[in-house]
Amino acid sequence: MSEQHQNLAIIGHVDHGKSTLVGRLLYETGSVPEHVIEQHREEAEEKGKGGFEFAYVMDNLAEERERGVTIDIAHQEFSTDAYDFTIVDCPGHRDFVKNMITGASQADNAVLVVAADDGVAPQTQEHVFLARTLGIDELIIGVNKMDVVDYKEDTFDEVVEEVNQLLKQVQFQTDGASFIPISAFEGDNIADESGETPWYDGRTLLEALNDLPAPEPPTDAPLRLPIQDVYTISGIGTVPVGRIETGIMNIGDNVSFQPSDVGGEVKTIEMHHEEVPKAEPGDNVGFNVRGIGKDDIRRGDVCGPADEPPSVAETFQAQVVVMQHPSVITAGYTPVFHAHTAQVACTIESIDKKMDPASGEVAEENPDFIQSGDAAVVTIRPQKPLSIEPSSEIPELGSFAIRDMGQTIAAGKVLDVDGK
Ligand code: GDP
Numbered sequence: 001m002s003e004q005h006q007n008l009a010i011i012g013h014v015d016h017g018k019s020t021l022v023g024r025l026l027y028e029t030g031s032v033p034e035h036v037i038e039q040h041r042e043e044a045e046e047k048g049k050g051g052f053e054f055a056y057v058m059d060n061l062a063e064e065r066e067r068g069v070t071i072d073i074a075h076q077e078f079s080t081d082a083y084d085f086t087i088v089d090c091p092g093h094r095d096f097v098k099n100m101i102t103g104a105s106q107a108d109n110a111v112l113v114v115a116a117d118d119g120v121a122p123q124t125q126e127h128v129f130l131a132r133t134l135g136i137d138e139l140i141i142g143v144n145k146m147d148v149v150d151y152k153e154d155t156f157d158e159v160v161e162e163v164n165q166l167l168k169q170v171q172f173q174t175d176g177a178s179f180i181p182i183s184a185f186e187g188d189n190i191a192d193e194s195g196e197t198p199w200y201d202g203r204t205l206l207e208a209l210n211d212l213p214a215p216e217p218p219t220d221a222p223l224r225l226p227i228q229d230v231y232t233i234s235g236i237g238t239v240p241v242g243r244i245e246t247g248i249m250n251i252g253d254n255v256s257f258q259p260s261d262v263g264g265e266v267k268t269i270e271m272h273h274e275e276v277p278k279a280e281p282g283d284n285v286g287f288n289v290r291g292i293g294k295d296d297i298r299r300g301d302v303c304g305p306a307d308e309p310p311s312v313a314e315t316f317q318a319q320v321v322v323m324q325h326p327s328v329i330t331a332g333y334t335p336v337f338h339a340h341t342a343q344v345a346c347t348i349e350s351i352d353k354k355m356d357p358a359s360g361e362v363a364e365e366n367p368d369f370i371q372s373g374d375a376a377v378v379t380i381r382p383q384k385p386l387s388i389e390p391s392s393e394i395p396e397l398g399s400f401a402i403r404d405m406g407q408t409i410a411a412g413k414v415l416d417v418d419g420k
Helices: 018-028 034-046 051-068 098-104 122-133 153-171 205-210
Strands: 004-012 077-079 083-087 109-115 140-142 179-183 225-233 237-243 254-258 260-269 284-289 302-305 312-322 338-339 340-353 364-365 375-382 401-402 408-420
Touching: 004 018, 004 122, 018 051, 018 109, 018 140, 018 205, 083 205, 109 153, 122 408, 140 153, 140 205, 153 179, 179 205, 205 237, 225 284, 254 312, 312 340
Parallel strands: 004 083, 004 109, 109 140, 140 179
Antiparallel strands: 077 083, 225 237, 225 302, 237 284, 254 260, 254 302, 260 284, 312 375, 312 408, 338 340, 338 401, 340 364, 340 375, 401 408
């Protein structure tokens, strides 16, 4: 184990190789338990197929994905010399963009996977846009499936050019971005330098991950734990589960769930199937609160200290960036907002200012509409109670994405919350 921890998002278009890359990273860093590999090696040999350990990792991931219920699915872990990495995004998840929103805002850095034979695709754009809006510091770009394009330097250069265009378009600081020709499937330039890319003299993916800047230290914000699901477990009772975004939870703490507006004393905290006395940011926990029944709380609630409860917004002001909308957005528009684990229809009550995205200066007061490419300050009224926080105070709970017609049309950060 290393000293420092990093949350890493793996982003990119469907089928470009995110899951395969996660499997490869786990495999190359020895993060798959030896007995698990051994067991599979024996099975594979019995079936007359030796040397399929990597395939085993992939099967295992696929199986977890199908089960789709464990809270561990997104939390594959591996280590380099400098860092313990947790993958905060989960490829193939039913709620992928949703996860991207919660995942990317918690991730310190991201690996963007772009298939060499396909180049920049719609979700490449969507994810890069979200990563930039939600505050990812640095991107490593894995140009994947190099084996499919015969490890051609020209193809790699074309993809690099295309991605650079995209980064420029969304104003992502590109200075720190590194591009690596990889094959997740064959293992080229992941742990070891590939013999197939003599024209490339940069770092391997694991070297690049190891060289990432250290993440910002956690804020001293109060406990905020968005509820992912609520279970009933025999012998314990009601068990909300979720991931601690900020603060600490101790047994005996008095907590409050908002917007459901109920609370009580924390009786037990469980992590990785073991009881623990306390839990910290990044921990996935199940816990039990005295007197709270299954129907008292729900997904989308946020748990915090009773004396510093999560904010509930009557209205809030936010800075949004419109990524793609077929026409124009005007006051009165009511799409679905995704913020932490909540999904709530919200009305854009007023468009207060249009900003120049390059300079950040106000370009127009009270514009009639905004459209794709625009950045604006807007006032938003949730149609149902929503717990959300100013990004300046608790950034982990201060960002959201706006979805409509099956697409992410905008993303934003909360400037100010007007509570109930
Ligand atoms: P995801 O949707 O981004 O998670 O993509 P997957 O990891 O599921 O990969 C999609 C398909 O591409 C699968 O059939 C993989 O076996 C294949 N694939 C992924 N990486 C590579 C690669 O580097 N080379 C080749 N040839 N195929 C790959």
